[in-house]
Amino acid sequence: MNPYLPREAEIVSRHEESATTFSLGLRLTDGQPYRFAPGQFNMLYLYGCGEVPISIVGDDPVAGTLSHTIRAVGRVTQGLQQLAVGDRIGLRGPYGRGWPMAAAEGRNLIVVTGGLGCAPSVSIIHHVLDNRARYGHLSILQGVKHADDLIWREQYDAWAALPDVTVGLAADVASPGWHGHVGLVTALFDQVTLQPEQTLAMLCGPEIMMRAAAEQLHARGVAADDIYLSMERNMQCAVGHCGHCQHGGRFVCRDGPVFAWPEVRALLGVRGF
Amino acid sequence: MIKEAGFLARADLQTLLDRLHDLGYRVIGPVVDDAAILYRDIDRVEQLPLGYTDDQAPGSYRLSQVDTPRCFAWADGPHALKPFLFAPRETMWQVARDSDGRLAFSAVDPRPAKALAVVGVRACDLAALALQDRHFLDHVNDPYYEARRAGLFLVAVHCAYPADTCFCASTGDGPRATTGCDLALHELDDGFIVEAASPRGHAVCDGLSLRAIDDDQRRAANDALSEAAHRQFRRLPSTDLHNGLLARLDHPRWEQVASRCLACGSCTSVCPTCFCHAESDAPSLDGNDSEHLREWDSCFSAGHAQLHGFQVRPEIRQRYRQWLTHKLGSWHEQYGRSGCVGCGRCITWCPVGIDITAEANAICADTIEEAP
Incomplete structure (x- = not known):
C-alpha cells in the first residue's frame, strides 16, 4: 500500500458558511469503507494543485459521506472553494491521533x-x-x-x-x-x-x-x-x-x-x- | 559482525568492481567531478580518485594531487548516500482526469532497474543511513526509499584521512566503519584488507583472490585509524545537548549566528540525515494529467513553516535555532540519538563558514555535565 496515494472523492454537497468558509460533503467513489476518530484529519487534493490537511467534522455512515469545513486561505483551499457538487477531488486519510474520547467517558x-x-x-x-x-x-x-x-x-x-x-x-x-x-x-x-x-x-x-x-x-x-x-x-x-x-x-x-x-x-x- | 576476509592486492581491485557488476549491481563509486569527489557510476578502477586528496575548512573545499598510490586518501565530498535512497526530486504518483472530471490515481513504481552497490562509503554515512532508515521505515514505510534500500550493497572504506572539518570521533560514528555495510576495506599502499560484514559480503569475497593478512598490515591499518581519530580537533559538547539547547532558546549567540547565516540551505542539502521534503504538483499543459512530486526542502526556507498566512519561523534566528535544536536535540526524542554524525559537511559547504561545533559549544558553554 502506498501511503501517499489519494483516493477519488466526489463532492456531494456544498454549503457556504461565511464569505471565506465553506463545507464540503464528500463520498469516496471506490466504495471502500472509511472510518475516522474525532480529531483526525484527511489530506484533500485539488487536481493539479496540491494537498491540504483538513480536519474531519463528521460523517453520515448511512449516506457514506464525510464532511469537512474549510477556510479559503491558500492556493488549494481557494481552489476547492470554486468547486461544485459533482466535482472530483482526491482524499487520503484519516491521519493522526484524535481526541481521547474513550478516556473522556463518564467525565x-x-x-x-x-x-x-x-x-x-x-x-x-x-x-x-x-x-x-x-x-x-x-x-x-x-x-x-x-x-x-x-x-x-x-x-x-x-x-x-x-x-x-x-x-x-x-x-x-x-x-x-x-x-x-x-x-x-x-x-x-x-x-x-x-x-x-x-x-x-x-x-x-x-x-x-x-x-x-x-x-x-x-x-x-x-x-x-x-x-x-x-x-x-x-x-x-x-x-x-x-x-x-x-x-x-x-x-x-x-x-x-x-x-x-x-x-x-x-x-x-x-x-x- | 565484521570479520577479516583477506588481503586484496591493489592490482586486483578491478575484480571487486567486476564481481559487483556481474552480480547485477549498478556500481557507484567516488570520482573527481566538478572539482570535488562525487559519487558516480563507475566500472573501471581508473575512474577512482587515485592520488587525490582534499583540503577542507569552514566554507572551503579544494582538491589537490599528492604522491600516493591510494584511491581513498580523502574525506567525504558533498555527496552522501542520501541522494541515492532519498531522491532529491522524484514523482510520487500521477493522476489522470477524464472528460467527465473523474480522477484516476496511480503510484509510480519505485523499484530501480538494478540494485545499487556503493563503493567507498565512510563510517559517518553509514551512521547517517541507519538514521534515515529509522525515519523512512520505522513507523510508516516510505515505498520509494524502501525500494532503493532493499537491494543496496555497501562497500565501506575506513577513513584514515579526516578533513579539518570532520568530528566523527566526537559523535562516536567513525572513523572506523563498524556496522551497516556488507564489506569494509582498509586501504594500504599495496592493497586492501578486506572485511566482510554480511552474508552477501562474504559471498562477494568468495569470488576474489584474497591473500593472508600479516600483522604488519593489520598494525598499519589500525594505527592509521587511531591517528585519524586523534587528528580531529573539532568536537561537540559532551553534555546533554537536548536539554542544554532547549534551556538556552534566548541565548544571544542565536542572534549572532543569524547575522551571518544566509538561510541558503546548503547545510541541509549536504547533511546526510536531514529528511525534510516538500510536495508539489506539476500538471501537464493539456490539463489531462498531473504529476505529484516531492523534493528536498530545508527548514531554512521561507515556506517550510508556512501555515495559511502565518509564518511560524519568519526570522533566520528562529530557523537556525530550529535546525540546531532539532539536529542535536529533538532527534534524541525522535530516534534515540543525535541527528549529527560528525561528517562536517555543513561546515565545509556553508558559504560563510558557520561551524556547527563552534555554535553548539558557544551556546552550551555553561552547561553542567549531567550525571550518567
Whole structure:
C-alpha cells in the first residue's frame, strides 16, 4: 500500500458558511469503507494543485459521506472553494491521533475553541451527542475575534437547548445583536460550574489562546493530564516523513494533532517552534 | 559482525568492481567531478580518485594531487548516500482526469532497474543511513526509499584521512566503519584488507583472490585509524545537548549566528540525515494529467513553516535555532540519538563558514555535565 496515494472523492454537497468558509460533503467513489476518530484529519487534493490537511467534522455512515469545513486561505483551499457538487477531488486519510474520547467517558467535558468555527472541536460535540449516555455534562465555549466571524450560530442555539449542555460565546469585538460575552473566551470559565476532578478539557484554536486556557483551567484545579489540545502546523505528507510539522521532537501529523498538554507544554506558544 | 576476509592486492581491485557488476549491481563509486569527489557510476578502477586528496575548512573545499598510490586518501565530498535512497526530486504518483472530471490515481513504481552497490562509503554515512532508515521505515514505510534500500550493497572504506572539518570521533560514528555495510576495506599502499560484514559480503569475497593478512598490515591499518581519530580537533559538547539547547532558546549567540547565516540551505542539502521534503504538483499543459512530486526542502526556507498566512519561523534566528535544536536535540526524542554524525559537511559547504561545533559549544558553554 502506498501511503501517499489519494483516493477519488466526489463532492456531494456544498454549503457556504461565511464569505471565506465553506463545507464540503464528500463520498469516496471506490466504495471502500472509511472510518475516522474525532480529531483526525484527511489530506484533500485539488487536481493539479496540491494537498491540504483538513480536519474531519463528521460523517453520515448511512449516506457514506464525510464532511469537512474549510477556510479559503491558500492556493488549494481557494481552489476547492470554486468547486461544485459533482466535482472530483482526491482524499487520503484519516491521519493522526484524535481526541481521547474513550478516556473522556463518564467525565464532564469542557470544549474551548477559538477562531472561525473550529472544526476539530465540532467532531467532539457530534460524537458526544451521538453517544450521549457515555458522557457527563458538556460545556461548549467558543471565542471569536469579531462577532461577525461566528459561523454555525443556529447550531450553537440548538446545542444550548439540549439538556446537560452549556454553550458560552465570546467575541473580542461585538456587533449589534451580540448576546454573548465581550472579551476573551477564557472569561467564560467563570460562567460554567467546573467540577475540576471530573472534568476533561479539550482545546482548539490559536496556540496563545490554548496556552492561556490550559493555564487557567489548571489553576482552577483541572489536572494537567486532563487537558488536551489540537495543534496545527504545515503538513504535507501526513505520515511523519516530510518534516514540516515538527514541534520540538513531535511530528504533529503523526504524534498529534491532539496532544495531552504536558506533551507540548514546554514549547507551546514559544515563537519559532 | 565484521570479520577479516583477506588481503586484496591493489592490482586486483578491478575484480571487486567486476564481481559487483556481474552480480547485477549498478556500481557507484567516488570520482573527481566538478572539482570535488562525487559519487558516480563507475566500472573501471581508473575512474577512482587515485592520488587525490582534499583540503577542507569552514566554507572551503579544494582538491589537490599528492604522491600516493591510494584511491581513498580523502574525506567525504558533498555527496552522501542520501541522494541515492532519498531522491532529491522524484514523482510520487500521477493522476489522470477524464472528460467527465473523474480522477484516476496511480503510484509510480519505485523499484530501480538494478540494485545499487556503493563503493567507498565512510563510517559517518553509514551512521547517517541507519538514521534515515529509522525515519523512512520505522513507523510508516516510505515505498520509494524502501525500494532503493532493499537491494543496496555497501562497500565501506575506513577513513584514515579526516578533513579539518570532520568530528566523527566526537559523535562516536567513525572513523572506523563498524556496522551497516556488507564489506569494509582498509586501504594500504599495496592493497586492501578486506572485511566482510554480511552474508552477501562474504559471498562477494568468495569470488576474489584474497591473500593472508600479516600483522604488519593489520598494525598499519589500525594505527592509521587511531591517528585519524586523534587528528580531529573539532568536537561537540559532551553534555546533554537536548536539554542544554532547549534551556538556552534566548541565548544571544542565536542572534549572532543569524547575522551571518544566509538561510541558503546548503547545510541541509549536504547533511546526510536531514529528511525534510516538500510536495508539489506539476500538471501537464493539456490539463489531462498531473504529476505529484516531492523534493528536498530545508527548514531554512521561507515556506517550510508556512501555515495559511502565518509564518511560524519568519526570522533566520528562529530557523537556525530550529535546525540546531532539532539536529542535536529533538532527534534524541525522535530516534534515540543525535541527528549529527560528525561528517562536517555543513561546515565545509556553508558559504560563510558557520561551524556547527563552534555554535553548539558557544551556546552550551555553561552547561553542567549531567550525571550518567
